[in-house]
Amino acid sequence: MPEPGTTLLERPRKPSPLRAVSLPVGLLRTARPRQWIKNVLVVAAPAAAGELDSPHAAGQLAVVFALFTAAAAAVYLINDARDADADRAHPVKCRRPVAAGEVPVPVAYAVGAVLAGTAVGGAAALCTPMTGALLTAYLSMQLAYCIWLKHVLVVDLAVVTTGFLMRAMIGGVALGIPLSRWFLITTGFGALFMVAAKRYSEAVQLADSKGATRALLTEYTTGYLRFVWQLAAGVAVLAYCLWALESGGVAASALLPWRQLSMIAFILAVLRYAVFADRGTAGAPEDVVLRDRPLAVIGLVWAAMYGLAVADL
Structure with a gap:
C-alpha cells in the first residue's frame, strides 16, 4: 500500500533487475571481447624466437596478455563514451551499449579510467620497466587517437597500425628477446x-x-x-x-x-x-x-x- 498522502505515481521506483544485469553485460560488450584475439599477438616475438617452452615465459606472457586486454578495453570504453552522439547516427554503431543507453556515459568513462590505471599499475608491478613504458605509450597514443588523431588523414592509419605493432613487440620486450x-x-x-x-x-x-x-x-x-x-x-x-x-x-x-x-x-x-x-x-x-x-x-x-x-x- 502507498504511504498516506502519496499517489501510486509518486512511489519510489525499485531498480529494475533487468537493468542491473544489463549494465555489466553492456560494459563487457563495450570492451569488445571478440577483439581480444588481437592481443594473442603478444606471443608473436617469443614464438618467432622459439622462447615459449618455459613456465616463466608462459606466465609472463599470460600477465602481459591480461594487461594489454585491460588497456585495450579501457580505450574502447572511453572511445565509445566520447563518440556516443555520433554513433547514434550510424546504422550499425547505434546498437553499441553506450550509444543505445545501456551503459551511461559517466560509467563508461569511470570504468575505462579504472582499467587504464590497473593496466599501467600492473605493468609497473609485475613486468619489466620497458614493458610498463611500452604499455603506457600504447595507452597514451590510443587516447590521443580517440580525442584528436583519428581525425588526421594518414596519421589515423599509422596509429592503428602502430597499436598492432606494439602488441607484437611487447611479448619480446617482456622476455628480453631482441626484435x-x-x-x-x-x-x-x-x-x-x-x-x-x-x-x-x-x-x-x-x-x-x-x-x-x-x-x-x-x-x-x-x-x-x-x-x-x-x-x-x-x-x-x-x-x-x-x-x-x-x-x-x-x-x-x-x-x-x-x-x-x-x-x-x-x-x-x-x-x-x-x-x-x-x-x-x-x-x-x-x-x-x-x-x-x-x-x-x-x-x-x-x-x-x-x-x-x-x-x-
Missing part, C-alpha cells in the same frame, strides 16, 4: 594491410551513407585505400621472404627447409585475405580470420611449418 628488423617490418606492414583493407571495406559498404560513418572516410577515396593495402601487402610479403631467407641454413637434423617453405603459406594467406579486401568485405578482420576455413587451414599450415623450423625438425 629482428624483418620481424618488425613484416608485422608492421602486415598490420597496415589489414587496417587499410578494413577502411577500404567500410568506405565501399557505406559509400551511400553520408554522415553515418567515420568522418575521415568521406575524405579518403577508395582508390587511395586500395593503393595503401596493396602496397602494404607487397612490402609485408617481401619482408617476410627476406626474413625467411636470411635466417640461416637448414639444420642437419631438419627434414626440409621449413622456414623457407613457410613463405608459400604466408603468401597464400595474404592472397586469400586480399580476396575479401578486394570485395570490400574485410570490414571485420576477426570475422575473416575466424570464419574463413581455407584461410584458417593455410594459417595452421604456416604455423606448423614455422614451428618445425624453430624446432629444427
Whole structure:
C-alpha cells in the first residue's frame, strides 16, 4: 500500500533487475571481447624466437596478455563514451551499449579510467620497466587517437597500425628477446594491410551513407585505400621472404627447409585475405580470420611449418 498522502505515481521506483544485469553485460560488450584475439599477438616475438617452452615465459606472457586486454578495453570504453552522439547516427554503431543507453556515459568513462590505471599499475608491478613504458605509450597514443588523431588523414592509419605493432613487440620486450628488423617490418606492414583493407571495406559498404560513418572516410577515396593495402601487402610479403631467407641454413637434423617453405603459406594467406579486401568485405578482420576455413587451414599450415623450423625438425 502507498504511504498516506502519496499517489501510486509518486512511489519510489525499485531498480529494475533487468537493468542491473544489463549494465555489466553492456560494459563487457563495450570492451569488445571478440577483439581480444588481437592481443594473442603478444606471443608473436617469443614464438618467432622459439622462447615459449618455459613456465616463466608462459606466465609472463599470460600477465602481459591480461594487461594489454585491460588497456585495450579501457580505450574502447572511453572511445565509445566520447563518440556516443555520433554513433547514434550510424546504422550499425547505434546498437553499441553506450550509444543505445545501456551503459551511461559517466560509467563508461569511470570504468575505462579504472582499467587504464590497473593496466599501467600492473605493468609497473609485475613486468619489466620497458614493458610498463611500452604499455603506457600504447595507452597514451590510443587516447590521443580517440580525442584528436583519428581525425588526421594518414596519421589515423599509422596509429592503428602502430597499436598492432606494439602488441607484437611487447611479448619480446617482456622476455628480453631482441626484435629482428624483418620481424618488425613484416608485422608492421602486415598490420597496415589489414587496417587499410578494413577502411577500404567500410568506405565501399557505406559509400551511400553520408554522415553515418567515420568522418575521415568521406575524405579518403577508395582508390587511395586500395593503393595503401596493396602496397602494404607487397612490402609485408617481401619482408617476410627476406626474413625467411636470411635466417640461416637448414639444420642437419631438419627434414626440409621449413622456414623457407613457410613463405608459400604466408603468401597464400595474404592472397586469400586480399580476396575479401578486394570485395570490400574485410570490414571485420576477426570475422575473416575466424570464419574463413581455407584461410584458417593455410594459417595452421604456416604455423606448423614455422614451428618445425624453430624446432629444427
